Amino acid sequence: MPELPEVEQVRKTLSPHVVGQTIKEVEIRLPRLIQYPTAEEFAGKLKGKTIESIERRGKYLRLNVGKDTYILVHLRMTGALLAVAKTAPEPDYAKIRFVLTGPEDLWFTDIRTFGTLYLIDHDDKIIEGYATLGPEPVGKGLTADYLEKACLKKTGAIKAVILDQKIVAGLGNIYADEALFAAGILPTRQANKLTKEEYEKLVQAMKKVIAQGIKNHGTTFRNYQDADGHKGDNVRHLMVYGRKAEPCKVCGTALEQIKVAGRGSVYCPHCQK
Numbered sequence: 001m002p003e004l005p006e007v008e009q010v011r012k013t014l015s016p017h018v019v020g021q022t023i024k025e026v027e028i029r030l031p032r033l034i035q036y037p038t039a040e041e042f043a044g045k046l047k048g049k050t051i052e053s054i055e056r057r058g059k060y061l062r063l064n065v066g067k068d069t070y071i072l073v074h075l076r077m078t079g080a081l082l083a084v085a086k087t088a089p090e091p092d093y094a095k096i097r098f099v100l101t102g103p104e105d106l107w108f109t110d111i112r113t114f115g116t117l118y119l120i121d122h123d124d125k126i127i128e129g130y131a132t133l134g135p136e137p138v139g140k141g142l143t144a145d146y147l148e149k150a151c152l153k154k155t156g157a158i159k160a161v162i163l164d165q166k167i168v169a170g171l172g173n174i175y176a177d178e179a180l181f182a183a184g185i186l187p188t189r190q191a192n193k194l195t196k197e198e199y200e201k202l203v204q205a206m207k208k209v210i211a212q213g214i215k216n217h218g219t220t221f222r223n224y225q226d227a228d229g230h231k232g233d234n235v236r237h238l239m240v241y242g243r244k245a246e247p248c249k250v251c252g253t254a255l256e257q258i259k260v261a262g263r264g265s266v267y268c269p270h271c272q273k
């Protein structure tokens with residue numbers, strides 16, 4: 001599932017292809033992907049609108065098509081946004097086609113079809129998951145003090161807290177495991193029992209692993225690709241995620257896997273306390 005660095009990579013690679021382009025038509029082949037408004041209204045309202053810019057917030061992409069008007073996209077498991085030449089064959093798993101004025105069209109493709117799209121048009125419709133997003137890990141809002149306060153009443157595992165999009169926006173299973181390793185903290189630790197120093201270490205670790213993921217164009221395991229169809233190369237920098245039973249790159253101890261917050265979590269029993 002694409003996390004913040006992968007979504008950021010899509011934003012960067014997609015922008016030069018579609019910003020400034022006007023939408024001539026929207027063909028929707030799987031209407032249920034449009035969560036709001038109806039698929040018909042979605043297509044109708046977008047006709048003639050120009051894509052002015054693309055922003056990212058957490059794992060959401062926001063394609064601005066006018067003042068207070070934007071398409072919100074969440075890729076979920078296997079969604080992708082691709083710019084494809086009109087002369088090229090249509091991409092696999094094509095679900096939505098945005099016919100643009102330029103030489104390329106914008107496609108939303110999805111293998112497992114969990115992706116979601118919304119069109120907000122001056123109507124103050126509240127998209128729950130978007131409106132309640134916590135601070136960005138790479139921004140100024142995420143500090144040790146903030147994390148400590150957010151954990152005050154959290155008696156569950158620290159990993160569940162950093163996966164909660166309301167607390168920090170953009171981390172999923174990969175970067176949560178990597179951040180906990182970098183901070184030397186076990187994923188099962190009770191969230192409100194970390195020391196001040198550990199909150200600080202964890203905040204710095206989240207910033208570090210996310211920045212590294214962005215620098216390496218994201219992490220590709222199976223399906224994720226950017227708007228140019230390229231895969232990210234962060235996988236070779238991963239310390240724990242996907243490395244169950246392999247030796248820790250720092251101390252050589254075999255990495256272990258447990259379930260935390262319903263997610264497989266890989267950690268080093270020696271380096272993480």
Ligand SMILES: [Zn+2]
Nearest residue numbers: 248251268271
């Ligand atoms: Zn280790």
